[in-house]
Amino acid sequence: MPAVSRPTSKDVAQEAGVSQSTVSLVLGGKWTGRVSPATARSVRSAAARLGYRPNQAARNLRLGTTRTVLLMVPTLTAPFFGPVYTGAARVASRHGFGVVVSTWPDGTEGPDRTGGKGVDSPFAVPDEAIDGVLASSLAVEALGEFRQTPAVMLDSGPAGPSGPYSMPRPPTVDFGVADGMRDIVAHLTALGHRRIGHVAAGVDQWTFRARADALAGALGRVPGSALLRATCAIDAGSARDAAARLLDRADPPTALVCDDDLIAAGAYKAARARGLDIPGDLSVTGFDDVLLATALEPELTTVRLPAEELGAQGMTALLDLLAGRRPPPRVLPGELIVRGSTTPPSSS
Amino acid sequence: MPAVSRPTSKDVAQEAGVSQSTVSLVLGGKWTGRVSPATARSVRSAAARLGYRPNQAARNLRLGTTRTVLLMVPTLTAPFFGPVYTGAARVASRHGFGVVVSTWPDGTEGPDRTGGKGVDSPFAVPDEAIDGVLASSLAVEALGEFRQTPAVMLDSGPAGPSGPYSMPRPPTVDFGVADGMRDIVAHLTALGHRRIGHVAAGVDQWTFRARADALAGALGRVPGSALLRATCAIDAGSARDAAARLLDRADPPTALVCDDDLIAAGAYKAARARGLDIPGDLSVTGFDDVLLATALEPELTTVRLPAEELGAQGMTALLDLLAGRRPPPRVLPGELIVRGSTTPPSSS
DNA sequence: CTGAAAGCGCTTACAG
DNA sequence: CTGAAAGCGCTTACAG
Numbered sequence A, B: 001m002p003a004v005s006r007p008t009s010k011d012v013a014q015e016a017g018v019s020q021s022t023v024s025l026v027l028g029g030k031w032t033g034r035v036s037p038a039t040a041r042s043v044r045s046a047a048a049r050l051g052y053r054p055n056q057a058a059r060n061l062r063l064g065t066t067r068t069v070l071l072m073v074p075t076l077t078a079p080f081f082g083p084v085y086t087g088a089a090r091v092a093s094r095h096g097f098g099v100v101v102s103t104w105p106d107g108t109e110g111p112d113r114t115g116g117k118g119v120d121s122p123f124a125v126p127d128e129a130i131d132g133v134l135a136s137s138l139a140v141e142a143l144g145e146f147r148q149t150p151a152v153m154l155d156s157g158p159a160g161p162s163g164p165y166s167m168p169r170p171p172t173v174d175f176g177v178a179d180g181m182r183d184i185v186a187h188l189t190a191l192g193h194r195r196i197g198h199v200a201a202g203v204d205q206w207t208f209r210a211r212a213d214a215l216a217g218a219l220g221r222v223p224g225s226a227l228l229r230a231t232c233a234i235d236a237g238s239a240r241d242a243a244a245r246l247l248d249r250a251d252p253p254t255a256l257v258c259d260d261d262l263i264a265a266g267a268y269k270a271a272r273a274r275g276l277d278i279p280g281d282l283s284v285t286g287f288d289d290v291l292l293a294t295a296l297e298p299e300l301t302t303v304r305l306p307a308e309e310l311g312a313q314g315m316t317a318l319l320d321l322l323a324g325r326r327p328p329p330r331v332l333p334g335e336l337i338v339r340g341s342t343t344p345p346s347s348s
Numbered sequence C, D: 001c002t003g004a005a006a007g008c009g010c011t012t013a014c015a016g
Helices: A009-016 A020-027 A037-050 A056-063 A081-094 A140-146 A177-191 A206-220 A236-247 A261-273 A307-322 B009-016 B020-027 B037-050 B056-063 B081-094 B140-146 B177-191 B206-220 B236-247 B261-273 B307-322
Strands: A068-073 A098-103 A132-136 A151-154 A172-176 A195-201 A226-232 A255-258 A283-285 A302-304 A330-333 A335-337 B068-073 B098-103 B132-136 B151-154 B172-176 B195-201 B226-232 B255-258 B283-285 B302-304 B330-333 B335-337
Touching: A009 A020, A009 A037, A020 A037, A056 B056, A068 A081, A068 A140, A068 A307, A081 A098, A081 A132, A081 A307, A098 B098, A132 A140, A132 A307, A140 A151, A151 A307, A172 A177, A172 A307, A177 A206, A177 A255, A177 A283, A177 A302, A177 A335, A195 A206, A195 A236, A195 A261, A206 A226, A226 A236, A236 A255, A236 A261, A255 A261, A261 A283, A307 A330, B009 B020, B009 B037, B020 B037, B068 B081, B068 B140, B068 B307, B081 B098, B081 B132, B081 B307, B132 B140, B132 B307, B140 B151, B151 B307, B172 B177, B172 B307, B177 B206, B177 B255, B177 B283, B177 B302, B177 B335, B195 B206, B195 B236, B195 B261, B206 B226, B226 B236, B236 B255, B236 B261, B255 B261, B261 B283, B307 B330
Parallel strands: A068 A098, A068 A132, A132 A151, A151 A172, A172 A330, A195 A226, A195 A255, A255 A283, B068 B098, B068 B132, B132 B151, B151 B172, B172 B330, B195 B226, B195 B255, B255 B283
Antiparallel strands: A302 A335, B302 B335
C-alpha cells in the first residue's frame, strides 16, 4: 500500500471548508486580491496537515507542459558532463522538473535520461515532449529541431549574432576559460618557462578555441617566449603521441600546457617513456580538475572548472526563461590549482 | 510553435474513422478478439501517418502511475555509478520511464534526477511519486520507506532470507566479483607471486566483502602463499597510505591487489614515493576498469565490470516486475584485462 | 466487434 | 472574495 492514497486538492478543500478552486488559487500563489488572507491561511494549514503534494501528471495535462528539460552534450564519455548533469538535475528537481539527456550530433552516441558518462550508448532523441533545452559545449546549430524551444547555451561562448533563426539568441552561461589559461601562463612564466608546448584538443568547440587563443595571446606578451603546438583527440593515447611529437623535437619545450586533464595524463605517459621526470625535467598542466588530476603522480597543476555549477546555473537560467524572464549572460570563473606537476625548468 | 499541436488519440480516431476507445485498445495492444484485424490495421496506419505519440501525462493521470523509477546509490562521487545510471536510464527511456537518483544513507549526499557522479550535492528524497526502485550496492534495509515499492537490488549480493519485511525478497542483478577476483589470483600466482598484499576498501558493501572472501579463498588454495591486508577509504590518498603500510613491512608483498582502480592509483603513488618500479619491483591490480585504468602509467591490469550493463539489466528486471513477472536472479561476469602493471616478481 | 461516457486531479475562465 | 464547471488526453468498464 504505497500511501493509502495521496490526498488531492479536493481533500484539502474539504479539510479547509472551501472549494477546490480556492485551494488551487492559494497553493498556486495566485490568490492575492482574490482570496481573503484568513482563507488562504486555513488552506495552507489544511494542505500541510494532510501532507498534500499536487499531482504532476494532472498539472502537466492541464497546462500542456511536460516539466521535462533536455540536456544536449557532445559526448557521454567525458568525465566532465556528469557533474554538469548533476548540477542541472539538482536545481531541476527542486522545481519538479526532470532532465533527459541526448548527445549531438545525433546517432554518434545518442541520448537518454542521463548524466551518464561512462560508455557510449546510442539511442534516439527523446520522443517525449520537452519544455526547454540546455545545450552544453555545443554551437547553436545543434539545437536543430529544438530551435523554437526555450534554450540556454552552456560553455559555448558569448552570444554571437542572432543567426539564421528568427528567435532571439539564447541566454548563455560560460566558464572564464581565457582567464584560467592566462593564470596558467602567468604561473609557468613566473617559474621561468619560456618554451611552452600546447597539447591541444583537436575538437571544434568554443572552449578549446578560447583556450588556444588565450594561451597564444598571453604568451605573445612574454618576451623571448615560444609556443609549439601539437593537436590530438581527447584520449590518453592520442595525447601521448601528440606530446611525444613535441618532446622529440630538437628544441623541446620545458613545459606542456594540456587542453584538459586526460590529455595531461597522456603527456605523463610520453614523458615517462622518455625517462623524463615530471616536474624535474618537464612541467605539465591540465585543465578541468577532474578526479584524474589527483590520481596522477605527481598530482596535476590544473584549472578547476565548476562543472556542476555550470549545470546548476544553466538550469536556473532556463527556469527563468520559462517563467518569462530574460536571464543575463553569466561567466563562472575557473581557479588555478597548483599541485606537484610544475616547477622551474632545470636549465633555462 | 513547437509542433502546431501534437495529434491526440481523437485525431487518430477521426483519421481512421473509428472511436477513440478503439484507438486506445489497438495502440495499447489489448485489441485481439475485441477489434477486427482490418480495423486495427487502419488505426495503426492512421497513427503512423499522423505521427501520433500518446500523451504521457494523460496516461499517468488515468493510470495513477508516474513512470518514474528511483535509483538509489551509496555515493555520487564514485565514477562507477555514472554508467550504472546511464544503462538504467537507457532502457527506461525506451519504455517511457524516467529515472531519478538518490543517495543512501540519506542526507550524506542526497538525491537528484541524475547519473551524476562528480561532486556531492545534498538534497532530499524525491517527493514525487515513484513506481519502482533500483538499489545499487546497498543492503535491502536501504529501501526504507520504499520497502513496499517494487524494487530490484543491484550489486548487493544474492538474496538472503526474506528479512523483516513481509514482502518477498526483491530480484537481484550482481557481478561475478568472486570469479573476477579468482582470475586475478590465478594471473598473479601464474606469474609467480606468492606474497600478496590486499589493499582493501573499508566499506561495508557486499561487493567488497565478496572480493575479500574470494581473494582469501583462492589464495588459501595456493601452497606457500601469504596474504597481507591493509584497509583504506576509497580515495587515492587513503589508498596510498594503506599501500605504504604494506610496502614498509620487513617482508613486503611482491604484488598489491587493490579493491578498485582508484585505490590502485593510490598504490602507484606509494610505490613511486619509495622508488619502486611498477611492474618491475611491484605488480599492482585494480578492479572495475574505469577511465583511470588506462590513464595510469603503466596501464592497469584490472577486472572489467560491466557497470552500464548492470543498470540496463536491473531496469529490465524492474520493468518485468512492474509488469507482474518475477525476473530470475542474474549474474554478470567480470573480465580480467591484463595490461602493463603486472609481471613476474623480480626475485621470488 | 464497436462506441458513448465516466473520471483520473488539476487550472482557469466565468458567474455571482 | 468564492464556487461551479469545463476540459487537458487518456483508459476502461459498460452497453449495444
